[in-house]
Amino acid sequence: MPPPAPGDHEARRKDVSEAVWRVLAAKGFGGLTLRAVAAEMGVTTGMLTHYFPSKRALVTHALDLLEQDTAGRPRRTPPADGLPTVRAMLLDVLPLTPADTARNRIWVSSWDLSLADDALAAQQGDRYTRLRDTFRPHLETARDLGEIPASADTGQLAASVVAFVHGLVVQAIFDPGRFPEGVQIAMVDDFVARLAGAEPTAGRGDHMQLFLTPPPPVA
The missing domain is CATH 1.10.357.10 (Tetracycline Repressor, domain 2)
Structure with missing residues (x-):
């Protein structure tokens, strides 16, 4: 998958966020790795480093997603x-x-x-x-x-x-x-x-x- 064009950045970030959430739901934080998210999206880990240069960045984003999901629940x-x-x-x-x-x-x-x-x-x-x-x-x-x-x-x-x-x-x-x-x-x-x-x-x-x-x- 090629790097996203500037106009596609937010759309691609949304795709990444959804993949992070699916990995969390299936494996929890213990199974949340760049490799697992990349496999969920069918891309290379190299593409993901454009968004998450480290495991901490990935986990921080996942926690933010979880907080948003919690705040938006019925x-x-x-x-x-x-x-x-x-x-x-x-x-x-x-x-x-x-x-x-x-x-x-x-x-x-x-x-x-x-x-x-x-x-x-x-x-x-x-x-x-x-x-x-x-x-x-x-x-x-x-x-x-x-x-x-x-x-x-x-x-x-x-x-x-x-x-x-x-x-x-x-x-x-x-x-x-x-x-x-x-x-x-x-x-x-x-x-x-x-x-x-x-x-x-x-x-x-x-x-x-x-x-x-x-x-x-x-x-």
Whole structure:
């Protein structure tokens, strides 16, 4: 494949981005290499170095693609401001659908590479800052509405919210039998209730019993 003409640069970059995404979906970050992307496109690795001179450049682009895909995913419509919005946002993060499960698996697979590279680690830290910042105004609204205590530190609460939901994501990915959809939703509802200083809502015992009971062995 010849080098792209100037007018074709953006179109070719889009083709490369789509190939990167297909490799990520199939192999995760562990399988993301220039060779794998080139094979996916049917081109030489030499052509790809025009766009990605290093593995870090390729991974950085892949993380940006993943963040764009995450930001553009379908979202639930919250029934009200404040804590109902926080609940909807939490559910949007969880692996409750095949697409969301695949997206979360890719995110988790990226952590290994980021931990080994200071620049990538800093970028991941920035992403977590942005995620906390998306929750904070809704927690402030909840405080203004009297749904959480007036003395609540919304910055700290936002950190707790992100820690909770990503901890649940990891458990659901690695132990889906113990954390099916109903358990994940029940845990979110109990977490939101605790944000408000309330006891967990009654009527979710069946789901929480699933959490407490080991899953049956796979036949």
